[in-house]
Amino acid sequence: xxxxxxxxxxxxxxxxxxxxxxxxxxxxxxxxxxxxxxxxxxxxxxxxxxxxxxxxxxxxxxxxxxxxxxxxxxxxxxxxxxxxxxxxxxxxxxxxxxxxxxxxxxxxxxxxxxxx
Amino acid sequence: xxxxxxxxxxxxxxxxxxxxxxxxxxxxxxxxxxxxxxxxxxxxxxxxxxxxxxxxxxxxxxxxxxxxxxxxxxxxxxxxxxxxxxxxxxxxxxxxxxxxxxxxxxxxxxxxxx
Numbered sequence: 001x002x003x004x005x006x007x008x009x010x011x012x013x014x015x016x017x018x019x020x021x022x023x024x025x026x027x028x029x030x031x032x033x034x035x036x037x038x039x040x041x042x043x044x045x046x047x048x049x050x051x052x053x054x055x056x057x058x059x060x061x062x063x064x065x066x067x068x069x070x071x072x073x074x075x076x077x078x079x080x081x082x083x084x085x086x087x088x089x090x091x092x093x094x095x096x097x098x099x100x101x102x103x104x105x106x107x108x109x110x111x112x113x114x115x116x
Numbered sequence: 117x118x119x120x121x122x123x124x125x126x127x128x129x130x131x132x133x134x135x136x137x138x139x140x141x142x143x144x145x146x147x148x149x150x151x152x153x154x155x156x157x158x159x160x161x162x163x164x165x166x167x168x169x170x171x172x173x174x175x176x177x178x179x180x181x182x183x184x185x186x187x188x189x190x191x192x193x194x195x196x197x198x199x200x201x202x203x204x205x206x207x208x209x210x211x212x213x214x215x216x217x218x219x220x221x222x223x224x225x226x227x228x229x230x
Contacts, residue, residue, distance in 0.1 A: 009156070033216050045206065045221035052216055091158060097215050101166060102147050103174070104208075104219060106158040 002027045004094050006107035013082045014115050020067075021077045021110045023092030031097035034068070034075045035104070040088040048090070051075065053097075079112075087114040118142050122207050122222035129197045129229050137192040137225050139207030146212040148190040149174075149219065150182060152203040159206060165190055166212070197229045 003026045013019035025034070036048040051059045051068050058066050063083075067076045079086055092107040123138045139148065147166050151159040161174030163182040171182045179201060181193045190209075194201060204226050208219040 004158075006158075035218060043204065043224045045208075047218045050216055050218060095215070100212065101164060101172070102210050102212065102215065102217075102219070103149070103161055103164060104159075106160070108156055108158040 002029070002032075002094050002096065002105050004092055004105050004107040006092055006110050008110045009108070010111045010113070012113045012115060013079070013086075015082055015084060017082055018078060018080045019082055019112065021079075021090050021092075021112065023075045023077070023107055025073050025075065025092075025094050027073070027094065027096075029096055029098060033095040033097065034066075035093040035095070036064070036066070036075075036077045037091045037093060038086075038088045039091065039109075040085075045091075049077065082114050084114050084116060087112055120207055120209055120220050120222040122205075122225050124225060125223065126226050127228070129194075129227065131197060131199060131229060133197050134193070134195050135197065135227075136194075137205055137207075137227075139190045139192070139209075139222060141188055141190075141207075141209040141220070143209065143211075143220065144187070145209035145220070146187075147210045147219075148184065149208045149210075150180070150190065150192045151206045151208065152176065152201075153206060153224070154203050162192065162205075199229045201227065202229045203227060 093104040149164040150162040165184040168187040207222040210219045
């Protein structure tokens, strides 16, 4: 069974600085998708970025980018020019490309604080 | 667009009571999911559905039942609530294809069992 590990329960960053959140996963599959979701205090689950395992190029969405290392099974999220609104819980999630369920397997989350 | 709507947003129950959480989506998504979120444990899948009239167990299904009589609705039932079911419950939905489509989440239901 696949597992997702986020080893940093809490992180802190100064406003305008860069922070990297770690995520590792365990799978025997070769095709899958990886996601980062943001959960602010409002409790909403907001998609930040997604990556397909077969794409070698790292995904980027404005100030958010990933470092996808398939061989190492690592999928870290880099937030550049951190803003106060980035403060939230961040979840890494895995989805198999096989089967017909599109189920997500989540990590335990990293709580990011942004200091002014 | 309403997206995914969960009802109610908050509820307090006594042990042994029953209740139903309602999830409605207006995006014509085939797939729907129920998760629970507990501190330090992320989101865990309770049950899911890949189409109207179909349901399947997820990672933590015990104590819950679900039904999907209409494509747009996915109901989560607690027949006899227990304190261990105190949690925040999220409903989500997605298209079946393409596979990289994200799940869209509701705003969650905070449920407390006394």
